[in-house]
Amino acid sequence: MLNYADFIKNNKMEHVSLFDESMDINEYDGLIVLPPPNITGNLHIGHALNAFIQDFRVRIEKTKGKNILWIPGTDHSGIATQILVEKSILPLTRMDLGREIFMDKVWEWKEKYQANIYSQLKSLNISLNWNFAKFTMDSDVQSEVYDTFYKLYHADLIYQAKKMLYWDTQLETAVSDLEVKFSTVKGKMFYIKYPLTEECNGQHFITVATTRPETMFGDKAIAVNPSDDRYRDLVGKKVCIPMTNIEIPIITDERCEISKGTGAVKVTPGHDFLDFDIGKDNSLQSVDILDSSGRLSGKFVPKEYVGLSSIDAREKLETDLMNFIDHIEDVEHQVPLGERSGTVLEPKVTMQWFVDTKSMAEKALEALDRMNIFPDYFVKLYKNWMNNIQPWCISRQLWWGHRIPVWYCGDNIIVARSQEEAQQKAIENNLVHYTLKQDEDVLDTWFSSALWPFVTVTTNDLPLNKFYPNEFLVTGHDILFFWVARMVMLGGFVKGGIPFKEVYLHGLVQDDFGKKMSKSKNNVVDPMKIVDEEGSDVLRFALLYHSVPGKNIKFGDKNIEHARHFCIKIWNLYNFIKHNVDGTVYTKVDLSSIEHDWNKWILSELQTCSAEINDCVQNWEIHRASSIIYHFTWDVLCNWYLEGAKFLLKSDFQEETIKTLCVVMKNLATILYPFIPILSSFIHRDLFGKNIDKMEMLLCPDFNYDKILFVKSVIEAVRFCKTVVTFSSIRYSSEKNYQDMYGLIEKISGISVISEHVDGFDYPIHDGFITIVVNEDAIDLLKEKIIKKYSELSEDYKRLLARQNSDEFIQNAPRSVLHDVSNRLIFLENEINKIKKIMKMWDN
C-alpha cells in the first residue's frame, strides 16, 4: 500500500483540478474576488493564508450545496513595480529609456511575474476559476477606471488643487498619508539666532529651534504665541534670515506652543504642514526651495547651496552658520519615510488630483448596517477613520499605472473616458486648434483596486445583479483603510449599496518570534518550499489552525510539524479502514441497521462535530473549527472508537462495523475537505470511487450513552492503575452490568474482565467498582493513588457544598446552574462514599 511520503510525492506531479471548468455560469450562486497579489515577485506566506481562508470558505459552501465563483487576478501596484523595474535596468534610468520604452520593459516584467504568481497560486491547490482572471491594467478594466473617474469628476467629487503633501524625492512623486511610515532617528536640534533689524530692549536676536535649518531659505516669518510674555515686545519687529539677509516679520499665532523649543518658531510655508497653515492665515508667501529630487533651488537659495541635498545643506550650514548658532543639541526625532522607497519625505506644495471623500464616507458608515466585519472590533477603527476622512490624493508622478483621464487643451481641461471621447469633446467645444495633451500623471494604484469587486464582474460580462455585492471579502487587516474602505466608498458611489456582504480580516504571518518577515532579517518562510516538501494540505492546515480572526500568526516549524502529523494521522486512519473493509465498501448505509452502541455513538459524535464546525464557520472561527476536527479525528475517532472497532470487527458485529467505518470515513472526508482538500479528496475517491460532493444528512439512531461512559470509565481506571502496578484481569461489579461491552474493554485495555468472584483490590469507577486482581505488594501504591484522588474530590466537594449552602446563591443563580451543582455534588458524594467504603476495608 502507498505510504504517506509517496502520496505527497505523487500529488506534486499531478495538478488537481478542483473546480469543474465546464461549469455553466448559471450554476454559480455567488462570487468572491481574490485580493489581487502585486506583480512584484513571489507569493509570500501571507498570500497563502489569505488564499486558504477563502478556499476554506468556498469549499465549506460547496459541501453545503452552494457554488461560489472565485475570480483571481493581479495588481499592477504602481510604485512598487516601477521601483523594481527601475532597479532592473540599472545603470540606465527610466529617463534614459523614455516613457515608451520603459513601459515596454514594465509590461515584460508584468508578463513574467504574473505568470509566476499564477503558477504559485495554482500550486496551492485552491479552487480559483482561471477562466475569469483579470489584471488591474487590462484595457477593459481601464475603461471602468476611466468611467469611474469621469463620474466622480462630474459629480464634483474629483478636483485639482495645490496642496502640501509628502513628496518622495527619490521617486519624484507625491504619496498619500497612508504611504508614510515614521521612523525614529538621531538628529540635531539647531538653536539659530535670527538678528533683529533693530535692537529691542537690549536684545539683538530672536532664537528659534529647528531640526531642519536648510529650510530657512524659505522662511517667511518668525511666529510666537500671542500670550508669550518673553516675546511680547518683539512682535511686529523684523529679523534677517542669516546668510541671505532677507527681512521677515515676527508675527503671532495661537498654534505656536510656548513650551516647545524656544517658543519662537520659524515659519516656512513651503515645507512644513503647520507652517503652511500659519502662512495661509497670515498671508505669507509660500516658496518652494526644493526641486523635485529634493535639491535646494530657486532664487531664495544662496548660490553655494543650490543643487545640494537637504542633508548636505544641513551639514554645510552647521559650519557656515557658526556666528548665528546659539547651540546644537543631539535629539531623537521622528522622520517621515516613504513606505516603498525608504527615503526621507519632504513636505512640498504641488498641484494634484483629489477625491472629495466626505459624502462617500458618510455612505460607507451607513453601509455598516448591511455589511458585517469580522472580527467586529475593526468596526471601531473603520468608523474612526471614516469620521476623520481626509481628501484622497489620487495622482502620482509615476509612469506605471492608469494615466489620468484628463486632457489639456490650452487652458481648457477635458475629462473623458477615452482619447477618442476627449478628441470628440475638443471638436464640440471648438478647441481643435490646440493640441490635446493627456495628463502626465497616473492614478494611485488603490484607485483601480477599489473597483475590483465589480470590475471583475462587469469586464467578464457576468450578471451584476447576481454577483454584486460579492458574497464576502477576505483580506489582511493591514489594508483595511488602503483597500477595504475605498472599495466600500467607490463601490457605493459607482454601483450603489455595498461591495460585499461580509468582510473577514485576518492577521499577518510573522516569524517564530513575532517579528515581521523580511528579506533583510532573513526570516522569510517561503510557502512554495513548504508546498514542495510537505504538500499544500500541510501548509494549509498549519495556517488555518492558527488563524484567529484579526490576529497575527507566529509561524515556524512547530506549526508545520503539527499539521504534518495530523495529515499522517488521517492517512493512517484511511489505511486502517481500507485494510479492514477489504473491498466491501458501502457507499450508502441505512443507519437504522446499526445496532451496537459503540457504532451508534461514533455516528452521533460525527454529527455533533459537523454541527459544531458549522457554527464556527458562521462566525469565521476557523481556528476553532480546526481544533474541533482535530480533536474529533485524533482523540474521539482514532484513540477511542477505532480501538473498540478492532474488537467489533472480529465479532458478530463485523458487518455493521464495516458499514459504520465507511459512513464515518465518507463523512469525515467531507468534513475534512475544506481543511485538507487534497488528502480528503483522494481518500474519498479511492474508497468510494467519486469526488466529494454535498454533505450527507445523518439521522443517527438513539443509543445508550451510559454504556459508553461505562467503557471509558473502566478503561481509564485500568490505565490509571496500570501506571503503578501490573495485573492482567479485573472483575466488575455494579447494579448496571453491561456485559456486552466487556469484549470492547478487554480489547482496548488489554486486560481481561472476569465475572466470577475474586479477591483483589477494589477501585472506584464511574458506576461501581472494579476489583483488580493484583498481589499484596502492589497494594500500597494503589492506596496512595486512591488517597490522592480522595483528597482532590473532597476539596471539590467542600467548595461546591459551601456554594450550595449559600442563601444568596440559591436565590440568585439560575435554575440550570443550581441543577448542575446539585448533580455534581451527588456525583462527588457518590465517588467519595465509594472511596470511603474502600478505605474502611483497608483497616480490616
Place this chain on the structure above:
RNA sequence: GAGUGUAUAGCUCAGUGGUAGAGCGCUACGUUGACAUCGUAGAGGUCGUAGGUUCAAACCCUAUUGCACUCACCA
C-alpha cells in the same frame, strides 16, 4: 499625544460569567496487526497588578503596568 488590541502551563496559543484547555517540550511506562510520524499516564496555573460589579469573574467595569498595532506628531 489619541485610539485599538493583548497579558492564561517552560514555549506557542485557544477559552462562550458557573469543574482551567490544546499543541510542542518535560517525566514515567509501553512497539498488542492503521500509525514510535505512535499510544497511555503524570508533573506543571493565586489566568499581568490593584480595586469594583455579581450568589459566582480568566471572562464584565475602573485604574495601573508591560507589549503590539493604528492614527497624529520634523520648532
